[in-house]
Amino acid sequence: TDVITKADVLVVGTGPAGGTMALALARLGVDVMVINKYPWTAPTPRAHITNQRTVEVLRDLGLAEEALALAAPNDLMGENTYCTSLAGEELGRLRTWGTQPHRRSDYELASPEQICDLPQNLLEPLLVGGAARQGARVRFSTEFLRCEQDSEGVTSWVRERDTGREYAIRSKYLIGADGANSRVVDQAGLPLEGKMGVSGSINIVFEADLSRFVAHRPSVLYWIFQPGSSVGGMGIGVVRMVRPWHKWLAIWGYEDVANPPKIDEEFAKGILYNLIGDNQVDIKIESFSTWTVNDMYATKLSAGRIYCMGDAVHRHPPTNGLGSNHSIQDAYNLAWKMALVLGGKAGPDLLDSYNAERAPVAEQTVTRANKSLGCFPPILEALGLFGTDDPEQMRRNMASIKDSTPEAADRRAALRTAIDRSDFVYNCHGVEMNQRYASDAVVGDGTAPPQYDRDPELFYQPTSFPGARLPHGWVARDGARVSTLALCGDGVFTLLTGLGGEAWVDAAAAASAQFGVPIRVHVIGPGRPIEDPHGDFARIREVSENGAILVRPDVYVGWRAEAVSADATDRLCSAMATILALP
Numbered sequence: 001t002d003v004i005t006k007a008d009v010l011v012v013g014t015g016p017a018g019g020t021m022a023l024a025l026a027r028l029g030v031d032v033m034v035i036n037k038y039p040w041t042a043p044t045p046r047a048h049i050t051n052q053r054t055v056e057v058l059r060d061l062g063l064a065e066e067a068l069a070l071a072a073p074n075d076l077m078g079e080n081t082y083c084t085s086l087a088g089e090e091l092g093r094l095r096t097w098g099t100q101p102h103r104r105s106d107y108e109l110a111s112p113e114q115i116c117d118l119p120q121n122l123l124e125p126l127l128v129g130g131a132a133r134q135g136a137r138v139r140f141s142t143e144f145l146r147c148e149q150d151s152e153g154v155t156s157w158v159r160e161r162d163t164g165r166e167y168a169i170r171s172k173y174l175i176g177a178d179g180a181n182s183r184v185v186d187q188a189g190l191p192l193e194g195k196m197g198v199s200g201s202i203n204i205v206f207e208a209d210l211s212r213f214v215a216h217r218p219s220v221l222y223w224i225f226q227p228g229s230s231v232g233g234m235g236i237g238v239v240r241m242v243r244p245w246h247k248w249l250a251i252w253g254y255e256d257v258a259n260p261p262k263i264d265e266e267f268a269k270g271i272l273y274n275l276i277g278d279n280q281v282d283i284k285i286e287s288f289s290t291w292t293v294n295d296m297y298a299t300k301l302s303a304g305r306i307y308c309m310g311d312a313v314h315r316h317p318p319t320n321g322l323g324s325n326h327s328i329q330d331a332y333n334l335a336w337k338m339a340l341v342l343g344g345k346a347g348p349d350l351l352d353s354y355n356a357e358r359a360p361v362a363e364q365t366v367t368r369a370n371k372s373l374g375c376f377p378p379i380l381e382a383l384g385l386f387g388t389d390d391p392e393q394m395r396r397n398m399a400s401i402k403d404s405t406p407e408a409a410d411r412r413a414a415l416r417t418a419i420d421r422s423d424f425v426y427n428c429h430g431v432e433m434n435q436r437y438a439s440d441a442v443v444g445d446g447t448a449p450p451q452y453d454r455d456p457e458l459f460y461q462p463t464s465f466p467g468a469r470l471p472h473g474w475v476a477r478d479g480a481r482v483s484t485l486a487l488c489g490d491g492v493f494t495l496l497t498g499l500g501g502e503a504w505v506d507a508a509a510a511a512s513a514q515f516g517v518p519i520r521v522h523v524i525g526p527g528r529p530i531e532d533p534h535g536d537f538a539r540i541r542e543v544s545e546n547g548a549i550l551v552r553p554d555v556y557v558g559w560r561a562e563a564v565s566a567d568a569t570d571r572l573c574s575a576m577a578t579i580l581a582l583p
């Protein structure tokens with residue numbers, strides 16, 4: 001095969017990670033090509049929980065309005081229901097995804113955005129379409145086969161699936177965003193920890209008007225407990241809303257991972273009727289497939305000029321809904337760095353920070369999602385499903401929880417506790433928002449990282465500590481409220497300061513001229529284009545009014561200065577040089 005085409009960056013995969021990478025690079029003017037072995041993006045809904053940080057990223061990439069128009073809003077997400085079937089008995093509910101009254105303020109204070117539900121099959125075309133609009137070259141039915149790298153670049157061999165023709169693509173960097181069975185990760189030889197195929201699941205996508213079972217308890221997940229159900233399996237199923245309330249994805253587990261069940265229309269309908277609990281409902285099955293729950297992550301995300309992201313480097317169950325969120329955020333972390341390196345504005349070592357910043361996230365994502373699975377056995381235990389293999393006995397045990405006996409009262413209390421504790425499966429506001437990057441692309445200010453006041457996995461704690469995401473606060477532009485986050489991003493560095501910090505404007509201009517990289521400055525305060533009517537900025541900045549916060553293009557704090565000084569320009573230039581990995 002001849003090398004017949006070139007791109008600065010080749011991205012393998014048009015999923016959440018690859019689509020975001022292609023879009024983010026293209027809008028920064030990078031010559032990027034993205035390929036997918038299939039003729040189009042993912043046909044099934046797959047991931048759906050879209051958290052605040054991801055909506056912030058989508059907004060920065062110019063897609064938030066389109067994404068939110070397609071998403072189910074937060075107020076349709078929260079009445080997570082445990083039941084014996086949709087038509088059957090309800091065992092309990094748990095408010096989820098930030099809808100709990102006592103948690104709403106945590107989410108509202110954390111971000112201008114809300115968690116929403118955006119099925120992956122609707123998100124992917126947005127990302128890929130956005131990438132193409134920005135100039136990315138998109139090639140479907142093009143399968144990555146293998147690659148070789150040298151000191152200048154990577155040669156990847158691909159097969160055009162329509163014609164069988166093989167050819168090579170030469171790029172300066174290769175991005176492996178090719179999902180949980182990543183061939184790019186294999187080719188790069190990245191070290192992986194953990195296990196694939198821990199358990200198996202059947203996905204059935206179907207249409208049915210289920211309004212009368214669900215509209216009064218709007219949720220994205222309905223968990224069904226069915227001991228010894230006649231279609232086999234582990235007895236827990238999930239009916240997941242795809243479109244309220246007529247499009248659904250049912251998930252039913254199977255134990256023998258090596259031997260997935262043979263599924264046909266009749267088998268799938270049997271599962272659905274059991275889960276719905278009413279076989280008079282009109283059902284139209286769209287597709288069925290099997291997938292496995294994995295527990296694996298890469299401890300290093302790159303090798304030479306190959307960088308991997310998304311499920312390729314973190315493979316885990318859907319609990320906590322982290323999958324596509326962290327895939328998108330991997331790409332958002334790497335794209336601006338790669339654009340600066342390719343543009344000759346930053347040293348190649350800047351790319352090392354991707355490993356330092358995102359490998360811990362990969363591990364945390366996988367560990368947390370798998371740990372969450374441990375929340376279900378206590379529910380099963382309280383329902384009396386342990387200690388017997390006899391489905392009849394299990395059903396009697398489940399029924400007897402309603403008895404007016406002291407034993408049943410204890411079990412009801414245990415069930416309530418178990419359901420309340422399953423909050424852990426849905427709530428990980430801290431895991432979503434508390435990432436504090438420690439890398440060479442973050443310049444410390446000599447202070448120690450602030451301690452967490454509450455559980456760092458469950459609760460977000462804003463800080464402008466270098467390496468943390470810039471905290472959100474409402475400031476005002478021409479009187480209209482605007483998030484501090486919206487003052488930043490858009491592919492460039494931003495310096496935030498207050499009155500008395502005007503010297504930072506000159507410092508930023510000097511640094512910008514020295515490094516050839518734009519640095520936007522906002523002097524926030526009364527009488528300025530950006531005002532702080534609620535004192536939000538004063539509260540979140542954690543530096544003096546005339547201090548400064550240097551925000552990276554990914555809206556993470558790169559450096560901060562407690563106060564202005566005569567050598568402000570030198571200090572800012574030195575911080576920029578470090579972040580840009582320049583000598």
Ligand code: FDA
Pocket residue numbers: 012013014015016017018019035036037038041042044045046047048049120142143144145177178179180182183203289290291309310311312317318321322323324327
């Ligand atoms: P993703 O797997 O989305 O994308 C990989 C891309 O690479 C695809 O475009 C693929 O075609 C392409 N590709 C792979 N190999 C290639 C090759 N050799 N050459 C060219 N292209 C190649 N999560 C969740 O939260 N809830 C859920 O219910 C589900 N359900 C679910 C079902 C199924 C069937 C799958 C496969 C996955 C899920 N997930 C899920 C997981 C979720 O989809 C996942 O976390 C994200 O899609 C990860 O995004 P990535 O972009 O990293 O990979």
